[in-house]
Every structure is written in structure tokens, then in C-alpha cells.
Amino acid sequence: MSKAPITPHLLVADPSGDIYDHPDLLMLCRRGNQWGVPRPDELIPLPPESELFLLPKRRPCGLNPETGEIEIVEDSLAVAAFLAPAHTISAHPAYMQEDDAPLLPLFAYGAVGFANEMFYVCAQLVDHDQRQRFRQISREKIAKKARQLQKNYPKNRLVAHILNNCVARYDCPAARNFALGRFEAPLPTSQACNAHCLGCISLQEKDSPIKTTPQCRISFTPTAAEICEVMTIHAGRETKQPIFSFGQGCEGDPLMNADLLASAIEQYRQQGGHGTINCNTNASKPNAIPKLAKAGLSSMRVSMNSAQEKLYTRYYRCQSYAFHDVRESIRLARSENIFVSINLLFFPGLTDTEEELEALANLVGKNGVSMIQWRNLNVDPVWYYHIMTDLSLDEHQTNFSKYNDSMKLSDSIVSTSGMGLSTFMQRLKKLCPWLIYGYFNPYLGDHPKLTAPKVDTWSMPDWNKILTDDIK
Numbered sequence: 001m002s003k004a005p006i007t008p009h010l011l012v013a014d015p016s017g018d019i020y021d022h023p024d025l026l027m028l029c030r031r032g033n034q035w036g037v038p039r040p041d042e043l044i045p046l047p048p049e050s051e052l053f054l055l056p057k058r059r060p061c062g063l064n065p066e067t068g069e070i071e072i073v074e075d076s077l078a079v080a081a082f083l084a085p086a087h088t089i090s091a092h093p094a095y096m097q098e099d100d101a102p103l104l105p106l107f108a109y110g111a112v113g114f115a116n117e118m119f120y121v122c123a124q125l126v127d128h129d130q131r132q133r134f135r136q137i138s139r140e141k142i143a144k145k146a147r148q149l150q151k152n153y154p155k156n157r158l159v160a161h162i163l164n165n166c167v168a169r170y171d172c173p174a175a176r177n178f179a180l181g182r183f184e185a186p187l188p189t190s191q192a193c194n195a196h197c198l199g200c201i202s203l204q205e206k207d208s209p210i211k212t213t214p215q216c217r218i219s220f221t222p223t224a225a226e227i228c229e230v231m232t233i234h235a236g237r238e239t240k241q242p243i244f245s246f247g248q249g250c251e252g253d254p255l256m257n258a259d260l261l262a263s264a265i266e267q268y269r270q271q272g273g274h275g276t277i278n279c280n281t282n283a284s285k286p287n288a289i290p291k292l293a294k295a296g297l298s299s300m301r302v303s304m305n306s307a308q309e310k311l312y313t314r315y316y317r318c319q320s321y322a323f324h325d326v327r328e329s330i331r332l333a334r335s336e337n338i339f340v341s342i343n344l345l346f347f348p349g350l351t352d353t354e355e356e357l358e359a360l361a362n363l364v365g366k367n368g369v370s371m372i373q374w375r376n377l378n379v380d381p382v383w384y385y386h387i388m389t390d391l392s393l394d395e396h397q398t399n400f401s402k403y404n405d406s407m408k409l410s411d412s413i414v415s416t417s418g419m420g421l422s423t424f425m426q427r428l429k430k431l432c433p434w435l436i437y438g439y440f441n442p443y444l445g446d447h448p449k450l451t452a453p454k455v456d457t458w459s460m461p462d463w464n465k466i467l468t469d470d471i472k
């Protein structure tokens, strides 16, 4: 017997902040400027360690199942879910914002509703790794371990930064893991960056509409010896599968200090240090790749909001590099046997399009990318969509009004510009079957074995042939 589909009701908050499910209206969600009810395959119960946010000056919108029309709930606030790590959202909440609505801070805002006594979100679990689950670990335990580490290494400024800023102020999961001596240790090093990302979480320009960032840039440059000591400390505690990652939320881009990184990696490897040494980066400096490979780098994770140059450039606002440098860095890394992941900053309705699928498959296939990490783009969804598409905010509202006036459930709800996260993931895998999917940097030993095609040995498969083979 097939299960009845889940039909969540709209979640709203009253002016005092109490959240309740609307008795009549159904949950709606947004992918770009397309609104609809959630797809049956994208609803999951709200994962543990997630949070609910109230969205100021944004009125929730739901679907009246009797009339098939969208209704705005006046005198209420829209509600969104910020999901626990390892989950990727597939839709944003549907709301109308007032003219003076403040820009939302840099988080990802997932669509959330209520059914069968549970919260449901539009999202997918993309990694089963437990490294950022802390439910069973008390804050006191983490603080105690941090105090002990600082006592043991009082002169290392990087240890102090990770514990005093990243653990104590930013609550960074990677830093907490360093304090606990498990999984992946962070190695922030860089005060500078050659991009001005719209959603940079460590630094915004003076005239940016984003007034606060969740973290601050590291205010000093550690020495190679300090970095190497952090790696050695971590490897001495996480003895099975140590991972070390340059490129953290509290810094600029690590490739700005490529010589420093190479020297720290070299020191660590020369003293017999094992583990996966990874660099999270914008990959803007191809010249840095061969020396990092020679020093002993194992993997590189390249962040991007889009594989389409136009959308990439609009978000990254590159200062001294261009999209072709990113591509060249990936090619060089693959040629040097470095495992390359794309840190794909997924945005429902913009990332899951036909155009993006083609651009991403080409980037991945031709240049030897091994993995996609499906991350959420932390940004105000309406603001970002407006910048990426040249639509004014007024046009968004107009689109909605037209939609509201003229469209009914039967003829409107399925029409979206995005194909949906799960379809996008499935289709990309058909085109690039070697791809590994996940959310975190994997442990790969010191030197990974690569199955991604070598540079320029792949060509785009014929969709018709894929479909025919599937039917056979």
C-alpha cells in the first residue's frame, strides 16, 4: 500500500514570536521566483540540531486548498529553517516582504511546514558523516579540552586563535573538533582575499548592505612552524583519519599565502606527518598549485556559486583573477593527482537549471573534478536572486501579484525554472558517473587515488543514449 503524501501546513509566527501551524493554509515554497507546494520527494522531518528563524517584516504566504489561491497572512512573520550540517535545502520559504524589510543575515533559509505533529523541511541529507554532530557532547567538555590545549601550547598563536575566537566566539564546528581532537582540524592563515563575495562571512566592504558578518578575519599571519605544530597536535589525537584544512570562515583565501602553506605542509610531511591535507579555496592562483602538490597537499575544495562565468563573477566580484584561472587551477590540481571537490553553493531555482547542469558537467568532466559538496548558499534569498537575475525587487512583487491574481493550483504549481535538487543531482551523476557526492572533505589518506577522468579526456554524453540505456 502506498503511503499518503505528506501535506504540511504553513508555519507562521505571531508578533510575539510564538510559532504555530496555520489551520487552513498549506505550506508553499519558493525556487527562484517560482512558487509552489513542496514536491513529495523533497520533504524530510526537520533534522536534529536545526533551528527555526523568524523573518522580520516578511509576511508568510500559504495555499488555500479550497480555492487554489495564494493568501498572505497579515500581522504575522514568516518562518524559515536553518538546517544542521550535511543537509542541503531544496527550496526557500514563500513570503512577501515589506518595503522596509531589513536584509537577512548570512544564513541559509529553508522552507518549513508542519504535518503529523512534526516540522518538515524541503531538503536532502547529502552526507552521513557524523563529524559535525555535537548533540551528545557538552559545551563544558569542549571548553575543558580547549583550556587544556591552551595550557599545553601557550606560545602558539594559531592554537590561541582557534580556541579563543573560533571555538569561544564563532562556535565553529571544525574548531570544536580540533578542541576535541577528532575528524578535521581548521588551519586559518590568510588575512587577505582577491575576491569580494556578496556573501563573504568574514569581511564586507564599508558600504555593503550586510552590516555584520558571523566571523571576523584572522588578524595575524601564523608562521609555518605554528601551522605545523597545530597539524602535529591534531594528528597525535585523531590518530586514525586526520584531516587538516586550510581555508576557513575566519580568513581570506589561503592561496594568498601559497608559499607559507607549502612550507608548513613540507615541514609536516618531512617529519613523517600523515593524513589528508586539504585546501578550501577560490582556486584563483594556478601558479600556486604545483608547489602545493610537491609539498604534499592531498585535496583542494573549490567554492563556487555557479559554473557559469556570468553568475560566478557577479557573486565573487573577482579583484585580480578571472573564472579561467579557477578552471586552470582545477586542471593543474587534477594533473598533479590532487583530489578536487567543488563546494557548490546551492541556491534553489538558480543552481538546479538546465544551463547550470550543462556548465557544471562540462567543468567537472573536462577538468577532472572528483566530488561535489552540496552546500547551501548563506544569503538573503530575494536579495541574491534579484542581483543574479537583474530583476528589481518590485518586479518580484509584481510577479507574485500576477501569479496570485491569475493562477490556480491546477495550472501553476508545477511550473518552476529549477528542476529540483534531487533531479539535478541524479542527472549530473548520469553525465559524470564517477562523481562522489557529500558535504564534508573526505579522508583520503596522504595521497588519494583518483577515478575522475584525466584532463580533456571526457566529452559530454548524449542524453538520448543515456535515456535509451536506462529503458533497456
Ligand code: SF4
Binding pocket: 193, 194, 195, 196, 197, 199, 200, 201, 202, 203, 251, 252, 253, 282, 316
Ligand atoms: S573567496 Fe572566501 S574569503 Fe574571499 S571574499 Fe569570497 S568568501 Fe570571502
